[in-house]
Amino acid sequence: MSDLSPFSLPATTHSYLARAAESLSEAVHAPDVPTRYACAHVAALRAAAALLAARARPAPARRRPQKNAWVLLAEVAPELAEWASFFAAGAAKRAAAEAGSTRAVSEREADDLVRDADRFLTLVEQALGLAPHLSSHLSPHLVVVPGPPARHPAVRAG
Numbered sequence: 220m221s222d223l224s225p226f227s228l229p230a231t232t233h234s235y236l237a238r239a240a241e242s243l244s245e246a247v248h249a250p251d252v253p254t255r256y257a258c259a260h261v262a263a264l265r266a267a268a269a270l271l272a273a274r275a276r277p278a279p280a281r282r283r284p285q286k287n288a289w290v291l292l293a294e295v296a297p298e299l300a301e302w303a304s305f306f307a308a309g310a311a312k313r314a315a316a317e318a319g320s321t322r323a324v325s326e327r328e329a330d331d332l333v334r335d336a337d338r339f340l341t342l343v344e345q346a347l348g349l350a351p352h353l354s355s356h357l358s359p360h361l362v363v364v365p366g367p368p369a370r371h372p373a374v375r376a377g
Contacts, residue, residue, distance in 0.1 A: 228273050228347060235269035239340050240352050246333045253316035256329040259336040260313040263306045266336070266343040267292045270299070273347055296346060302339050 239262045246258035267288045274295045286294075289307035293300040309332065315323035324332075341351040 228349075231272040232269045232347065235265045235272055236340075236344065236347075236349075236352075239263070239265035239269065239336075239343075243333070243336055243340060246329075246336070251321075252326050252329045253319065253321060253323060256324040256332055257313050257316040259329065259332040260306065260309055260316075263302075263332075263336040263339050264288060266340040267299075267303070267306070270296055270343050270346060299339075299342065299346070302342070305335070306339070 242258050242262035242265055246255050246262060249255035249258055271288060271291055275291060287307070289303040289310075293303040312323050312328070344351045
């Protein structure tokens, strides 16, 4: 856990959290399935960036290998490592969806990812000592229910 209080979080953390919520809203209102999936994945990525902005400390500049946000998240917040693995596994689908593939993801996958990204954003906010955002922007068919998604065991709330 970080020694930062919610009141001393970096401005970038708050910015990433706001952008994550915006991406989540864009996902909910997306006109098509690929856009919904891509926006939901970006929302999760921005939530991860918020936590990294608050907790990560730069390593010495000597030839360190590049790591993506999901690898860094698992290192900085081990309690979210399973979430990091889950979202990392969806990166290729997001890339295909962003490239315009209409077969990259199903409607069910996109809807599930919106719910998962919403739940992940809540966990990040809680990890930072912040009050969770309201999920009221989710449409009725995307209502978030407490607990982990049934389709994969890797993600557990808490």
